Amino acid sequence: MTVTEKTTQRYQGKRHRLNKPELLAPAGNLEKLKFAVHYGADAVYIGGQKYGLRSNADNFSFEEMKEGVEFANRYGAKVFVATNIYAHNEDIEGLEDYLRSLEEAGISAIIAADPVIIETAQRAAPKLEVHLSTQQSTLNWQAVQFWKEEGLPRVVLARETSFKDIAEIKKHVDIEIEAFIHGAMCSSFSGRCVLSNHFTDRDSNRGGCSQSCRWKYDLFVDDMPLYPEDEDKFTMGSKDLCMIEYLPELIEVGVDSFKIEGRMKSIHYVATVVNVYRQAIDSYFENPADFVVKPEWIEEINKAANRPLNTGFFLDTPGPEDHIYEPEEKAAPYDFAGVVLDYDAGTGFATVQQRNHFKLGQEVEFVGPQGTLFKQTVTEITDADGQAIDAARHPLQQIRIRTLKPVYPMDMMRKKTGKK
Amino acid sequence: MSYKPELLTTAASLNELERLIAAGADAFVIGEARYGMRLPGEFPIDQIAEAVRIANPTGVKIYAAVNNLMDNEAVESLQAYMAALAETGVDAIVFGDPAVLMAARVHAPGIALHWNAEMTSTNYVTADYWGRRGASRFVLARELNMEQIVETAASTALELQVQVHGMTNIYHSKRSLVNSYMEHQQETDRLDRRDKDRGLYVMEAERKDERYPIFEDANGTHIMSSDDICMIENLHELMDAGVASLKVEGIMKSIDYNEIVIRAYRQAIDAYIADPQGYTFQEEWLDRIREAQDPNRELSYGFFYKEQVY
Numbered sequence: 018m019t020v021t022e023k024t025t026q027r028y029q030g031k032r033h034r035l036n037k038p039e040l041l042a043p044a045g046n047l048e049k050l051k052f053a054v055h056y057g058a059d060a061v062y063i064g065g066q067k068y069g070l071r072s073n074a075d076n077f078s079f080e081e082m083k084e085g086v087e088f089a090n091r092y093g094a095k096v097f098v099a100t101n102i103y104a105h106n107e108d109i110e111g112l113e114d115y116l117r118s119l120e121e122a123g124i125s126a127i128i129a130a131d132p133v134i135i136e137t138a139q140r141a142a143p144k145l146e147v148h149l150s151t152q153q154s155t156l157n158w159q160a161v162q163f164w165k166e167e168g169l170p171r172v173v174l175a176r177e178t179s180f181k182d183i184a185e186i187k188k189h190v191d192i193e194i195e196a197f198i199h200g201a202m203c204s205s206f207s208g209r210c211v212l213s214n215h216f217t218d219r220d221s222n223r224g225g226c227s228q229s230c231r232w233k234y235d236l237f238v239d240d241m242p243l244y245p246e247d248e249d250k251f252t253m254g255s256k257d258l259c260m261i262e263y264l265p266e267l268i269e270v271g272v273d274s275f276k277i278e279g280r281m282k283s284i285h286y287v288a289t290v291v292n293v294y295r296q297a298i299d300s301y302f303e304n305p306a307d308f309v310v311k312p313e314w315i316e317e318i319n320k321a322a323n324r325p326l327n328t329g330f331f332l333d334t335p336g337p338e339d340h341i342y343e344p345e346e347k348a349a350p351y352d353f354a355g356v357v358l359d360y361d362a363g364t365g366f367a368t369v370q371q372r373n374h375f376k377l378g379q380e381v382e383f384v385g386p387q388g389t390l391f392k393q394t395v396t397e398i399t400d401a402d403g404q405a406i407d408a409a410r411h412p413l414q415q416i417r418i419r420t421l422k423p424v425y426p427m428d429m430m431r432k433k434t435g436k437k
Numbered sequence: 438m439s440y441k442p443e444l445l446t447t448a449a450s451l452n453e454l455e456r457l458i459a460a461g462a463d464a465f466v467i468g469e470a471r472y473g474m475r476l477p478g479e480f481p482i483d484q485i486a487e488a489v490r491i492a493n494p495t496g497v498k499i500y501a502a503v504n505n506l507m508d509n510e511a512v513e514s515l516q517a518y519m520a521a522l523a524e525t526g527v528d529a530i531v532f533g534d535p536a537v538l539m540a541a542r543v544h545a546p547g548i549a550l551h552w553n554a555e556m557t558s559t560n561y562v563t564a565d566y567w568g569r570r571g572a573s574r575f576v577l578a579r580e581l582n583m584e585q586i587v588e589t590a591a592s593t594a595l596e597l598q599v600q601v602h603g604m605t606n607i608y609h610s611k612r613s614l615v616n617s618y619m620e621h622q623q624e625t626d627r628l629d630r631r632d633k634d635r636g637l638y639v640m641e642a643e644r645k646d647e648r649y650p651i652f653e654d655a656n657g658t659h660i661m662s663s664d665d666i667c668m669i670e671n672l673h674e675l676m677d678a679g680v681a682s683l684k685v686e687g688i689m690k691s692i693d694y695n696e697i698v699i700r701a702y703r704q705a706i707d708a709y710i711a712d713p714q715g716y717t718f719q720e721e722w723l724d725r726i727r728e729a730q731d732p733n734r735e736l737s738y739g740f741f742y743k744e745q746v747y
Contacts (some may be wrong), residue, residue, distance in 0.1 A: 024590060052485035072747050099524060103558060103559045103560075103578075104560050104562075104563075105554070105559050105560055105581065105590060106560050106561060106585050106588050107585075108560070108729075109562055111562060118450050130557070131557070131560070131561045131563055132561070132562070132567070133560055133562035133563045133566065135564075136562070136566055139509060152557075154506050156506055156507060156508045156509070157508055157509045157512045157534070158509060158512065158532075159506045159507070159509070159512045159515070159535070159536035159539050159540065160507065160534055160536040160539075162539065163535035163536065163538065163539050164535065175506070177508075177611045182508065184508055185509045186509070203609045204608065204610050204612060204614070205608050205609055206506055206609055206611060206657075207606070208556065208557050208558075209506075209555070209606075209609040210556075210607070210608045210609070211580055211607050211608070212608050212660070214580050214643070214740065215607050215663070216608070216644070218743065218744070218745050218746065219745060219746055219747055220556065220745040220746070220747040221747075222559070222580075223747040225745070225746060225747030229641075233641075233642070234639040234641055234653070235639065235640045235641075235642075236615070236618065236637065236638075236639055237637065237638050237640060237648070238627075238628060238635065238637050239636055240636075242621075243627055243628070243637075244624070244627070245621055248622065249621065249622065251614075251615075251618050252612065253612075253658075253660075255609070255612075278526055312460060320588070323521045324535045330611070332694050334611065334612065335612050336612070336613075336619070336620065337615050337617040337618070337620040337621040339617070340612075340614070340617055340618075342618070357656070369487075374452070407617065411719060412611055420660060436740060
C-alpha cells in the first residue's frame with residue numbers, strides 16, 4: 018500500500034478544508050477546558066500525564082479526559098492531546114498503551130512532532146488523527162507535502178511562516194493548516210533551543226523549558242560589555258502574538274485552524290481570548306464585506322494580556338519593537354476576581370466563587386460568552402450564610418453579590434485595579 | 438566485517454580541508470549557508486566539486502550540508518541544487534528538513550542521505566523511521582547521554598554519528614536578535630558586524646564564568662555552548678558501541694587548533710583499530726588539546742554523563 022492510498026483511506030469522507038476555521042484553544046486542566054469550550058472554542062488541546070511539553074501544567078488523567086470529551090461533545094467541540102515531545106529511548110515503553118488510552122477516551126487527535134509518536138499512533142491507535150506539531154518547524158510546502166504523504170491530515174506550521182508563506186503552502190498542498198494566532202512564542206525555531214538543558218539541566222524538548230530566552234543577558238564584544246551595565250540588557254524574549262486585527266487575512270489565506278497558545282494560562286485568560294476570537298470569526302462570516310475589528314475586542318484582549326502584543330512573522334521578520342527589553346505596564350487595569358456559579362432572579366443576587374480579593378465600593382464588570390458585558394459598583398456582598406461582609410478575602414470562597422443585571426453560570430467577574 | 442570508525446570534521450576552506458586530511462580526518466561536512474546550517478566557511482558548488490576531487494582519491498569522503506530549515510524560496514532552487522550536488526560526486530547529503538528528502542528522491546537518487554536535525558534526533562525508532570524513508574545515517578542530538586547513545590547504536594539499523602569534540606549550537610532563531618537589541622539601544626554603530634568571527638558572546642548574571650558565543654548570519658541568530666565537548670578520554674565507549682562516525686566540530690576554532698584536535702583523535706582511533714582489546718587512552722593526546730584550548734572555554738563531557746530532568 019502506498020502512502021497516498023493510506024491517506025485517502027484513512028481520511029475519506031472527512032473534511033480536507035474546513036468551511037469556517039476552527040478556533041482551537043488551550044486547556045491546562047478540566048476547568049479550563051470547560052471555560053474554553055463554553056466561551057466558544059471549536060476544539061481544545063490538552064496535555065496528558067506523559068509525552069507533553071508542559072510538564073509543569075496540571076495535565077489530564079484519562080478519567081479527566083473522558084469527562085472533558087463528554088463536556089466538549091455537548092457543544093460539538095473536539096479534544097486534542099499534545100504529545101509533542103521529542104522522545105528519548107526510555108520514553109518509548111508505554112507509548113502504545115498511552116495512545117490507545119487516548120483513543121479510548123474519545124480524543125480526536127494528537128499533536129506530535131517526533132516520528133516515533135506519529136508512527137506508533139498510526140499503527141496502534143488509528144482512530145486518532147495525527148497533527149504535525151509546530152515543534153517540527155515546518156516552513157515550506159514541500160515538507161508539508163511530505164507529511165501529507167505520510168498520512169497526516171493537518172500540519173501546524175512553524176511560527177516563522179508569513180502570510181505569503183502560508184499562501185504558497187496552500188497553493189501547493191491540499192491539507193489542513195493550523196497556525197498560532199495568539200499567545201506567547203518561542204523566539205527560537207520551535208524545538209531548536211536547548212538553553213534550559215545548558216543553564217538548568219532541564220530538557221526543553223521533553224517539557225522542561227525554563228524560559229531562559231526571557232532572562233536578561235550581558236552582551237560582550239572583545240571581552241568588553243557592548244553597552245554600559247545600567248542600560249537595558251540583551252534578551253531573546255519575544256512579545257506575545259495577537260492577530261485579531263488580521264482576522265480577514267487569516268481566513269482568506271486559508272488557515273483552517275486558529276490556535277491560541279497557553280496551556281499554563283488562567284481560565285480568565287483562556288475564556289477572554291476565546292470569547293473575542295469567537296465573536297470576531299462569527300462576525301466575519303455573517304458579513305465578510307462589512308467586517309470591522311471592534312475596539313471592544315482589542316480592549317478585552319488587553320484585559321487578559323500578560324505581555325505586550327505583536328504580529329510575529331505574519332507580516333515581516335520581527336525587529337526591535339517585537340522584543341521585551343524593558344518592563345512595560347499592563348495595558349488594561351482589570352484583574353480576574355470571580356466566577357459566577359448561580360443567579361437568583363428573585364433576589365437579584367449572584368453566587369460567585371472568589372478568585373481574587375474584591376470589596377464593597379469597588380468597580381467590577383461581568384462578562385460572558387458572546388461579549389455580554391456590563392460594569393457596576395459592588396454594593397452588597399454576603400457570605401454563604403447570608404451574613405453581610407465588606408470584602409471577599411478568601412480564595413475560592415463562595416459569596417453572594419447583588420448584580421445590576423442577570424448573570425449566568427461561568428460568567429466571569431473582573432475588578433478594576435490601580436487608582437481608585 | 439571490521440569496525441573502523443570515521444573521523445568526521447568540518448573545514449572553512451579548501452586549504453583547511455587539505456591540512457585536516459593530512460592531520461587524519463576521514464570525512465568532511467561542507468556546504469554553503471543558503472542550504473546548510475552553521476558552517477565554518479562557505480563552499481559554493483564548484484568548491485564542493487573541488488573538495489571531492491581532492492578528497493576522494495585519498496579515500497576521504499565529502500558530505501554536503503543541506504540541513505537548513507528550508508523556506509519556500511529555498512525549496513524553489515533546491516531541486517537544481519540537489520542535481521548539481523549529485524554531479525559533484527559528494528558521498529552523502531546531510532539534511533534536516535523533509536523537503537530535502539523529497540527533492541533528493543528525484544534529483545539526487547542513489548546518493549546517501551544523513552538525517553541531521555540536531556536537537557531533535559533523540560531515539561532509535563525515529564532513526565529507523567528516517568531510515569525507511571531513505572536515510573542511511575542518523576546524527577544523534579548532543580543532549581543525549583552515553584547510555585542512550587549505546588542503546589540507540591544497538592537498536593537501530595542505521596549508522597550513527599556522534600559529536601565527540603567542539604562547540605554545539607544551543608539556540609537558533611530566525612530573528613536578528615543582536616541587531617534588534619542594538620536598534621533598541623539606538624546605537625547600531627557599536628558593532629561593524631555580527632558574524633561568527635566577531636567574538637560576540639552573552640553572559641548571564643548568575644553564570645559569570647560561562648561565555649556563550651552569539652552570532653548572526655543569513656539563517657538568523659545562533660547561540661553556542663560555553664564549553665567544548667571533549668570525549669577523547671572515553672572515546673572507546675563510543676567505539677565499543679560501534680558508533681560509525683565520530684565528529685569533531687570545527688566551527689569558531691582556528692585551523693591550528695582543529696589540526697591538533699584531529700591529530701589527537703586520529704591517534705586514539707588508530708590505536709583502537711589496531712587493538713580494540715588492548716586499547717588504553719593516552720593522557721598525552723588530551724594534553725596536547727589542553728595546551729591549545731581557549732582558557733575561557735571548559736573542555737567537558739557535554740551531556741554524556743549528565744542526568745537531565747523535565
